[in-house]
Each structure stands twice: as structure tokens, then as C-alpha cells.
Amino acid sequence: MxxxxxxxxxxxxxxxxxxxxxxxxxxxxxxxxxxxNLSFGSVMTIGGFTAYLLEAARVNPWLGLLLGGAxxxxxxxxxGRGVLRQYARRRTQLFEMMMxxxxxxxxxxxxxxxISQNSIYSYTVLQAAPVHLGSIVLTPVQVGIVILxxxxxxxxxxxxxxxxxxxxxxxxxxxxxxxxxxxxQTGRVVLIxxxxxxxxxxxxxxxxxxxxxxxxxxxxxLFLPLIIAAAILGGVGSLKGAVGASLVIGIVTEVxxxxxxxxxxxxxxxxxxxxxxxxxPGAVIAGDEDRQLVL
Amino acid sequence: xxxxxxxxxxxxxxxxxxxxxxxALNLQFGYAGVVNFGYIVFQAVGAYVAAxxxxxxxxxxxxYQQYILGAHLPFPLDLLAATAAGALLSLLVGLxxxxxxxxxxxxxxxxxxxxxxxxxxxxxxxxxxGSNGLTGVGWPLGQLFGVTATxxxxxxxxxxxxxxxxxxxxxxxLSRSPWGRSLRAMRDNxxxxxxxxxxxxxxxxxxxxxxxxxxxxxxxxxVEYIGAWSPGAWGYAETFVIFTAIFVGGVGNYRGVVxxxxxxxVIFLEIPRFLPAIGYPGLTASLEWVxxxxxxxxxxxxxxxxxxxxRRLHVTPPGALEPGALQPEAAPx
Amino acid sequence: MSxxxxxxxxxxxxxxxxxxxxxxxxxxPVLVAKDVVVDYGxxxxxxxxxxxxxxxxxxxxxxxxxxxxxxxxxALGGQVRRASGTISLDGHEVSGLLPHQRARxxxxxxxxxxxxxxxxxxxxxxxxxxxxxxxxxxxAVVLHxxxxxxxxxxxxxxxxxxxxxxxxxxxxxxxxGELSGGQRRLVEIMRCLMRRPKVLLLDEPMVGVAPxxxxxxxxxxxxxxxxxxxxxxxEHAMEVxxxxxxRVMVMAFGEVIASGTFEEVAQDATVQSAYLS
Numbered sequence: 078m079x080x081x082x083x084x085x086x087x088x089x090x091x092x093x094x095x096x097x098x099x100x101x102x103x104x105x106x107x108x109x110x111x112x113x114n115l116s117f118g119s120v121m122t123i124g125g126f127t128a129y130l131l132e133a134a135r136v137n138p139w140l141g142l143l144l145g146g147a148x149x150x151x152x153x154x155x156x157g158r159g160v161l162r163q164y165a166r167r168r169t170q171l172f173e174m175m176m177x178x179x180x181x182x183x184x185x186x187x188x189x190x191x192i193s194q195n196s197i198y199s200y201t202v203l204q205a206a207p208v209h210l211g212s213i214v215l216t217p218v219q220v221g222i223v224i225l226x227x228x229x230x231x232x233x234x235x236x237x238x239x240x241x242x243x244x245x246x247x248x249x250x251x252x253x254x255x256x257x258x259x260x261x262q263t264g265r266v267v268l269i270x271x272x273x274x275x276x277x278x279x280x281x282x283x284x285x286x287x288x289x290x291x292x293x294x295x296x297x298x299l300f301l302p303l304i305i306a307a308a309i310l311g312g313v314g315s316l317k318g319a320v321g322a323s324l325v326i327g328i329v330t331e332v333x334x335x336x337x338x339x340x341x342x343x344x345x346x347x348x349x350x351x352x353x354x355x356x357x358p359g360a361v362i363a364g365d366e367d368r369q370l371v372l
Numbered sequence: 373x374x375x376x377x378x379x380x381x382x383x384x385x386x387x388x389x390x391x392x393x394x395x396a397l398n399l400q401f402g403y404a405g406v407v408n409f410g411y412i413v414f415q416a417v418g419a420y421v422a423a424x425x426x427x428x429x430x431x432x433x434x435x436y437q438q439y440i441l442g443a444h445l446p447f448p449l450d451l452l453a454a455t456a457a458g459a460l461l462s463l464l465v466g467l468x469x470x471x472x473x474x475x476x477x478x479x480x481x482x483x484x485x486x487x488x489x490x491x492x493x494x495x496x497x498x499x500x501x502g503s504n505g506l507t508g509v510g511w512p513l514g515q516l517f518g519v520t521a522t523x524x525x526x527x528x529x530x531x532x533x534x535x536x537x538x539x540x541x542x543x544x545x546l547s548r549s550p551w552g553r554s555l556r557a558m559r560d561n562x563x564x565x566x567x568x569x570x571x572x573x574x575x576x577x578x579x580x581x582x583x584x585x586x587x588x589x590x591x592x593x594x595v596e597y598i599g600a601w602s603p604g605a606w607g608y609a610e611t612f613v614i615f616t617a618i619f620v621g622g623v624g625n626y627r628g629v630v631x632x633x634x635x636x637x638v639i640f641l642e643i644p645r646f647l648p649a650i651g652y653p654g655l656t657a658s659l660e661w662v663x664x665x666x667x668x669x670x671x672x673x674x675x676x677x678x679x680x681x682x683r684r685l686h687v688t689p690p691g692a693l694e695p696g697a698l699q700p701e702a703a704p705x
Numbered sequence: 706m707s708x709x710x711x712x713x714x715x716x717x718x719x720x721x722x723x724x725x726x727x728x729x730x731x732x733x734p735v736l737v738a739k740d741v742v743v744d745y746g747x748x749x750x751x752x753x754x755x756x757x758x759x760x761x762x763x764x765x766x767x768x769x770x771x772x773x774x775x776x777x778x779x780a781l782g783g784q785v786r787r788a789s790g791t792i793s794l795d796g797h798e799v800s801g802l803l804p805h806q807r808a809r810x811x812x813x814x815x816x817x818x819x820x821x822x823x824x825x826x827x828x829x830x831x832x833x834x835x836x837x838x839x840x841x842x843x844x845a846v847v848l849h850x851x852x853x854x855x856x857x858x859x860x861x862x863x864x865x866x867x868x869x870x871x872x873x874x875x876x877x878x879x880x881x882g883e884l885s886g887g888q889r890r891l892v893e894i895m896r897c898l899m900r901r902p903k904v905l906l907l908d909e910p911m912v913g914v915a916p917x918x919x920x921x922x923x924x925x926x927x928x929x930x931x932x933x934x935x936x937x938x939x940e941h942a943m944e945v946x947x948x949x950x951x952r953v954m955v956m957a958f959g960e961v962i963a964s965g966t967f968e969e970v971a972q973d974a975t976v977q978s979a980y981l982s
Contacts, residue, residue: 550857
């Protein structure tokens with residue numbers, strides 16, 4: 078039984094690594110723009126399908142991983158500049174913006190459904206013999222995913238702390254109008270954020286399908302609730318928070334699944350969000366009126 | 373009965389069911405400003421409950437379908453159970469999702485409820501037979517007269533139109549009352565409304581539960597006609613068809629909702645049936661959803677008040693014919 | 706502003722005289738706040754601010770931008786949670802109550818950014834405000850339709866009186882969102898009066914109000930206050946403060962730095978430096 082638990086925890090850390098890549102992108106974007114982006118899952122699916130198509134064209138899977146991330150970045154910038162900013166010009170309210178992202182999500186998901194002929198495609202790359210460490214069984218790819226997540230956290234934190242753009246981003250996230258009057262080009266900050274968060278989103282899509290070994294049009298949509306839960310639980314805008322929350326959610330869901338309640342593993346993750354909302358209302362009360370759209 | 377007659381009757385029944393949804397969402401969104409992105413879940417629970425309380429006791433794990441709460445309840449207990457189920461689930465979900473939380477979080481949580489509920493019900497076979505769903509649901513009211521819904525679709529049409537008419541009259545009466553006016557105040561400015569003594573949390577919960585009850589009823593009405601219900605029937609996107617219908621027809625105007633429901637879920641979604649088939653089977657269905665998504669985005673972009681917008685209530689000065697009465701304006705501006 | 710202000714000096718003088726003959730019930734504090742603290746992320750936006758306002762009294766709060774005036778009003782109204790301190794309204798301890806509960810105890814307020822119900826007519830704005838307590842009751846509407854209709858009739862004529870008093874009957878059927886800035890302010894004030902409150906909190910009520918109406922609004926407010934209403938007003942226009950308020954409290958950096966009559970405060974050196982800095 079302890080061995081079983083240990084292996085569940087190890088699986089949970091792998092899930093957490095995948096989740097944290099997505100959640101870091103989500104929280105970065107949400108923290109800056111204040112738009113609760115429901116199309117994030119759809120962009121993940123775009124990243125996943127890009128990697129699948131490249132694999133079918135016999136491109137190196139590592140290159141596919143990078144290009145999947147790039148596809149996410151491009152899609153996010155196109156949606157941000159081409160759609161969200163147009164709505165912002167028409168003084169669309171913060172709340173309505175979320176409804177717009179929902180519309181984008183419907184359009185993207187069902188376009189993918191139409192193009193992919195509503196089928197599930199198998200994606201088996203980078204599979205190698207698993208490594209046994211006592212009761213823990215991990216594939217090299219899973220270890221790689223965990224390392225990738227740690228590297229991203231370290232690099233992103235360092236970029237936020239030490240680069241000029243990172244400082245500008247933090248300033249804009251806290252007080253956009255002040256940042257603007259201090260001469261920060263918030264337009265550029267937003268563009269960079271879309272690129273970075275979109276890249277992480279696409280990357281998460283590829284990493285996710287590497288782990289599940291299949292992709293279809295619902296891939297991102299089913300993962301979205303956990304991403305939102307991780308971002309809110311970790312505190313919007315905090316990368317470390319997102320990773321910490323991903324660990325909690327990942328381990329809890331895998332332990333629940335390990336106990337033989339597979340169908341309820343996602344529910345466990347959601348239950349954590351509900352508990353957070355119930356216990357820490359102060360964390361989420363902050364009036365929507367005070368927040369402004371940054372696009 | 374001709375195939376055409378059957379088709380028209382079926383469309384009218386779908387119209388009645390979607391109109392119930394439109395009324396519920398218009399009360400919640402158009403009047404109270406509560407955005408219920410998980411609406412379809414409350415319709416689904418009504419349908420499931422109506423199904424299991426009419427199917428009779430479940431034959432258990434070995435049989436072709438298994439479920440909880442099996443019973444043979446007579447009319448009107450079936451629909452009452454469906455309505456109560458919708459209201460009860462709304463109360464539970466509302467109690468945690470309608471707290472003093474940012475509105476975008478609220479809406480996101482409701483969307484997540486919709487996604488999660490679908491996964492749970494699909495995976496949990498003993499609950500409502502998992503992803504295969506339930507079949508063989510009958511029509512308790514028809515059984516009183518010894519008919520089935522498929523034998524006499526016109527009878528079912530009349531029945532569902534009667535149900536929707538009662539709900540229509542009741543909800544529009546409530547919406548015109550001081551209570552409905554309080555809802556509009558809350559929608560326009562929550563802070564000011566609470567500073568004027570309105571209990572926002574309680575009002576939101578009230579519209580949420582009333583809407584949930586109507587949703588449950590609509591689910592019961594639908595399942596007793598089509599006879600089957602499964603997770604395929606209540607994807608999260610179904611909610612947005614009704615939202616789009618309200619945007620098109622008229623936010624805050626129940627006659628507008630009638631028009632919108634006629635135009636979007638009934639006419640628009642039926643058109644492909646009469647067009648030559650394109651591509652592989654299922655392509656048109658996907659494309660329809662894409663169009664719904666685009667329509668939804670356009671609706672927010674142009675912010676239409678719909679074909680029949682909310683009507684302004686005019687006051688006549690005291691001393692005129694009908695002193696101090698609030699009346700709808702004569703012609704829409 | 707100043708030209709209109711001078712034109713009103715005479716009215717102002719008679720008003721002040723009028724207040725000297727106070728009714729019996731006046732002088733009782735109705736709103737008392739002690740050591741109220743409001744925190745925003747560790748920063749004291751309001752730091753141990755106290756006040757006491759009596760029925761029939763108008764208290765002005767002035768101070769530079771960011772002094773914490775609006776945050777203090779929000780703490781009184783319940784829109785923000787106070788970190789510590791007590792607030793009592795008409796003898797009830799209200800610091801833990803929600804905005805609507807304080808409203809039902811007799812507190813009414815306007816907001817810095819106008820908060821009219823934009824897709825309701827001016828008339829509906831007024832009627833709804835008065836109905837706040839009962840209108841939210843689904844039970845009353847369903848179970849006592851006759852009583853509800855009767856109350857509705859009373860409110861309709863009350864609302865019409867208020868509209869006439871503020872000469873706003875011609876806009877009764879316009880939507881809140883169709884009004885000018887000044888008219889919106891008036892709608893907010895009328896809405897508060899519909900509730901027959903004991904305490905009225907006004908956050909910059911004169912912004913956007915046409916100059917020729919300012920004088921009239923001041924005398925209206927003084928008249929209303931004489932009927933036994935306590936008013937707390939945050940205002941930037943000194944001329945308005947001078948004419949409207951019996952007492953003035955000056956805030957800077959979240960704290961009270963001076964209080965007294967307008968003349969006393971205006972001569973205070975701390976106040977002058979706070980405004981000049």
C-alpha cells in the first residue's frame with residue numbers, strides 16, 4: 078500500500094509538471110491582461126495537433142515540441158491582437174471579454190472537430206522502456222517533462238526578476254496606468270506576454286498528448302478546468318503559486334485515481350478549487366470594477 | 373400520420389423545450405445579470421430524474437441499463453420530480469458559485485461545473501448508465517389516456533405548448549413585478565442596488581433556483597418525448613445556443629425570446645436537414661457549432677439589444693387618466 | 706463656479722440662520738465611527754478615523770486626492786471591510802453588516818462614479834430605491850399581490866413628488882444611461898431621499914452639476930438636513946463645502962489632520978501645507 082501511494086505521488090508529480098506548464102502560461106496572461114481566457118484550452122489543442130501533424134510528416138519530435146509551442150504563441154497573438162484588442166477598442170467590458178474568449182473557444186474547437194473529422198488520433202513518440210525505482214515506474218519522457226517544467230519555472234522567474242521586460246511586465250500587471258505614464262510601452266509588454274504564455278500553452282498541449290498518447294478536439298477543453306483551478310489556487314499572476322497549486326492538484330487527482338476511483342480524479346481537482354473558493358473568499362472577492370483591461 | 377406531420381410536431385416540441393430554456397436564461401441573464409454558463413446541466417438533471425422515476429426499478433448491473441432511484445411514478449409526479457431536481461441542484465451549485473466572487477470567476481466556475489458533470493455522469497455507470505445513457509422512457513400523462521408520445525405527437529405538442537405557456541405567463545408576470553424591477557437594478561449596478569437595501573446574494577440565488585426549476589422541467593418534457601437521454605445530448609456548448617437565441621431575439625424581452633428561439637435553435641439548426649449533404653457525416657454538425665460560436669462573438673461585438681429589445685415602462689403623471697401607472701411604451705424606440 | 710457661488714451668498718446666509726432654530730431631536734449622534742482602519746494590501750488607506758454626526762447636521766470631509774475619503778465612506782457604507790474600529794448607526798453596531806443591512810437601518814449613499822441604474826427609467830430608479838427592502842422579497846410579491854400593488858401606488862406618488870421637488874419630471878421616462886452627468890448625480894440623490902434615510906453619505910455630489918443648480922441643490926440639502934437627517938459629504942469644491950457644511954473634517958494620507966468649522970479649518974497651517982504639498 079505505501080508503495081502504491083508512492084507511485085501515485087510520482088504519477089501526480091508528472092501530472093503536476095504538465096499542468097504547471099499550462100498554468101504558468103495561463104496565470105502570466107491572466108495576471109497581466111485580466112481577461113479570464115477560456116480559449117486557452119483550445120490553443121493547447123492547436124499545439125497538440127501541430128505536433129501530431131509534424132510527427133506524421135516525420136519531423137523530429139523534439140522539433141515538433143518546439144513548433145507546437147510556437148503554434149500556440151502564434152495562435153495566442155492572432156487571437157489577442159486580431160480579436161480581443163478589437164473588442165477592447167469598442168470598450169467591451171472585462172466581463173464580456175471572457176464571453177468573447179468562450180466564443181473563440183467554440184469556433185476553434187469545432188473547426189478542429191470539422192477538420193479532424195471528429196476522430197481521435199494516436200500520438201506515440203519518445204516512448205522508451207520505463208525505469209523502475211522501487212515501486213515507482215517512470216518513463217524517461219515523464220522524467221523529461223518534470224525537468225522541463227522546473228527549467229521553465231526557473232527561466233521565467235529569472236526573466237521576470239532580472240530583465241527589463243520582466244520588470245516592465247510586473248509593473249504593468251500591478252498598475253497599468255502608472256506604468257504607462259512612466260513610459261512603459263504596455264502594448265509591447267502585452268505582445269511579449271501573449272507570445273510567452275501562448276508558447277507555454279502550445280508546449281503544454283504537446284506535453285499533454287505525449288503523456289496521454291492521443292489527441293482529439295476536446296483535448297484542451299477537458300484540461301482547462303484544472304488549469305483555471307491551479308491558476309486561481311496559486312494566486313493569479315504568481316508563477317511559483319501556479320506550480321505549487323499544480324503539485325497539490327496533480328498529486329491529489331492521481332492519489333484519488335490510484336484508489337480506484339478513476340472517473341472521479343478530475344472531480345477531486347475541482348473539489349480543491351471549490352474548497353479554496355469557500356475558505357478563501359477574500360482571495361477572490363476583489364471587485365471586478367477595480368480591475369482594468371490591459372490589451 | 374404522415375412523416376411531415378410527425379416532423380412538424382417534433383419541431384414544435386423542441387421549440388417548446390428550448391423556449392423554456394430561453395425563458396429561464398432570460399430571467400437569469402436578461403433581468404438579473406447572472407450568467408449561467410452551466411445551464412444545460414440543470415436541464416440534464418431534470419431529464420435524468422424524469423427518466424429514472426418513470427422507467428421502473430433498475431434491473432441492476434447485469435442488465436442493459438442501470439440507474440439509481442428507479443420507480444414508476446404517475447403523472448404529475450414525474451415532472452414535479454424533474455422540476456425539483458433542477459431546483460435542488462441549482463440551490464447546491466448556487467450556494468457556492470454565487471457567493472461574493474468576481475463575476476468572471478463565477479461564470480468560469482459554472483462552465484467548469486458543466487464540463488465536470490459531463491465527465492462524471494459519463495464515467496459513473498451505476499448513476500445514469502454512463503455514456504450509453506438511458507432509453508425506453510415513457511410518457512406518464514399519455515399512459516392515463518392509453519397513448520404514447522410517438523403514437524400521438526400532436527397530443528404531446530399541445531401538452532408541451534400548454535406547459536410553456538403557463539411558465540411564460542408566470543415568469544413574465546414575476547419579471548414585471550417589483551421583484552423583477554429589483555433584479556434589473558441589480559443587473560445595472562450591483563453596488564448601488566445593495567446600497568439601496570437589496571440583498572444581492574439572496575436575489576441571485578432566487579433567480580438561479582427558479583431558472584434551475586424551469587430547466588429541470590424542460591428536461592423532463594424533452595426526455596418523455598424522445599424517450600432517451602445520454603451525455604451526448606448535453607454538451608457544454610448547448611447552453612450557448614440558447615444564449616445566442618436571446619441575443620438575437622431580445623435581451624430582457626420575453627416576446628423577443630420567443631422569436632429568438634424560433635430563429636436560432638429551431639430554424640437555423642434545422643436548415644442543414646434540407647441542404648444536400650456535404651463531406652463526411654457529422655461535418656455539418658461541426659460547422660453549425662462554428663457558426664454558433666461566430667454568431668455569439670458577433671452578438672457581443674455589436675451588442676444588439678435584439679430584434680425586440682427590452683421595453684421601456686412609461687409613467688403617466690398623477691392626474692392623468694390612469695394616475696401614476698407604469699405602462700409599456702406604445703412603440704419600441 | 707465662483708461667480709455662481711457669489712450669487713448664492715445671500716441664500717446661504719439665511720440658511721445658516723435657519724439652522725440656529727433646531728428641532729428637539731437634533732444634537733443626538735446618529736452615525737458614530739471610532740478608530741476605523743481600512744487596509745488595502747497592507748497599506749492603511751484609512752488609519753484610525755473617527756467621526757460623529759448628529760441629526761440635522763452636515764459634516765464635510767475634504768482633503769487632497771488619495772487621502773482616503775472615499776475609502777472611509779465605503780467603510781461606513783459597508784462596501785469595503787474595515788480592518789478594525791467600530792461603526793454605529795442609530796444605536797446599532799453595524800461594522801459587521803453588509804451594505805443592504807446597513808441600508809435597511811437607515812443609511813443611504815451616493816457613489817463617486819455615478820451609479821444610476823442605466824437601463825431603467827429615472828422614475829423606476831426612484832421607485833426601486835424606495836422598495837429596496839420589500840421589493841427583493843419574492844414572497845411578498847407572490848403571496849400579497851394586493852398589498853404590493855397598494856405600496857407601489859404610494860411609492861409612485863412619492864416618487865413623483867421627489868421629481869417635482871428637483872424639477873426633474875421632464876426626464877422621468879428617460880433611461881438612467883441617457884442622462885447628463887449632473888442629472889445622474891441628482892438621480893442618485895433623489896434615489897437616496899426616496900428611502901427616507903437617517904444618514905446620507907454623499908461622495909462628490911456636485912461634480913458635473915450645472916452651476917445654476919448647485920446653489921439650489923445646496924439649499925435643498927440643507928433643508929432636508931433640517932428635517933432631521935445627518936449628512937456626510939465628501940466634496941472638492943470649497944465654495945460648496947463652505948455653504949453646505951456645519952463642520953469640516955480634513956483628511957490626508959488616511960488620517961484626520963484637522964476638524965472644526967470651515968473658517969477654523971481654512972486657517973489651519975497643517976491643512977494649508979497638506980493642500981500645497
